[in-house]
Amino acid sequence: MATGLAMNRCSISVCRTADVLLNRPTVSVVRNLKFNRRLIGNCSIASAVPYIVAEDEKYGNKQVISLTPRLYDYILSNVREPEILKQLREETAKMRGSQMQVSPDQAQLLAMLVQILGAERCIEVGVYTGYSSLAVALALPESGRLVACERDSNSLEVAQRYYELAGVSHKVIVKHGLAAESLKSLIENGEGSSYDFAFVDADKRMYQDYFELLLQLVRVGGVIVMDNVLWHGRVADPMVNDAKTISIRNFNKKLMDDERVSISMVPIGDGMTICRKR
Ligand SMILES: C[S@@+](CC[C@H](N)C(=O)[O-])C[C@H]1O[C@@H](n2cnc3c(N)ncnc32)[C@H](O)[C@@H]1O
Numbered sequence: 001m002a003t004g005l006a007m008n009r010c011s012i013s014v015c016r017t018a019d020v021l022l023n024r025p026t027v028s029v030v031r032n033l034k035f036n037r038r039l040i041g042n043c044s045i046a047s048a049v050p051y052i053v054a055e056d057e058k059y060g061n062k063q064v065i066s067l068t069p070r071l072y073d074y075i076l077s078n079v080r081e082p083e084i085l086k087q088l089r090e091e092t093a094k095m096r097g098s099q100m101q102v103s104p105d106q107a108q109l110l111a112m113l114v115q116i117l118g119a120e121r122c123i124e125v126g127v128y129t130g131y132s133s134l135a136v137a138l139a140l141p142e143s144g145r146l147v148a149c150e151r152d153s154n155s156l157e158v159a160q161r162y163y164e165l166a167g168v169s170h171k172v173i174v175k176h177g178l179a180a181e182s183l184k185s186l187i188e189n190g191e192g193s194s195y196d197f198a199f200v201d202a203d204k205r206m207y208q209d210y211f212e213l214l215l216q217l218v219r220v221g222g223v224i225v226m227d228n229v230l231w232h233g234r235v236a237d238p239m240v241n242d243a244k245t246i247s248i249r250n251f252n253k254k255l256m257d258d259e260r261v262s263i264s265m266v267p268i269g270d271g272m273t274i275c276r277k278r
Contacts, residue, residue, distance in 0.1 A: 106269040107135035119196035126202030130159025137168040149179040183213040201227040204244040230271030
């Protein structure tokens, strides 16, 4: 799912300020908040000046920045988004649920991981209209295959039209139905340890189940990417305890101690954790 930056810019900035205040910020954070509040006051947060989250000794005096809309626009201007993905993104923007789509910078990272791995066999859990799956399919070699799991037939219609338009439909095997069932059937079919790459972007309450099933399907050295691991910042807010937030929070916590994988939580989009099977 894409970053909340697509939402109202002023309200997001104010929310971020409130978050930092609730978390008892350090002196340097307060100093920077005062500076940023001036920007927030007249909603000119689109300034190129980054929002400084922290820069004190707790963080090794390293300046940690958050994205402003202008800085995010700059990142997007450095994404090489294929024309067909742009078309799909623009068509999806008019549809219900378009905020669920991964952002162009996320899609580019997924495609890059597929290329670095030299992946041939991939799985996606949660296709929607196909933006991330099309990015992966485009990155695959002609012999590559992507198993695309989605329960919603209307979304799949759009995705399949774009696979055709992009000339990659021969690389995509669509599994229409509940993703966990599709993954179990791949395992029953003897396809364990045969996949190189998987991307999970579906039911947040099922994250641990998807992960366990994919760990069986992915080979040693293969990669599983879990989306939305920051869940719009809710995972770090002890006051938020709805089922989805708790599920992702528990998943993140459990993953920290999971010796079966190496991990890297990346603050891109709504947060992605890259897991490499050991
Ligand atoms: C966040 S969207 C995926 C966005 C997609 N990765 C993209 O970039 O456009 C999540 C999708 O997962 C699907 N989904 C949710 N729960 C599911 C389940 N149990 N089985 C299969 N698909 C599911 C939803 O229908 C929705 O289309």
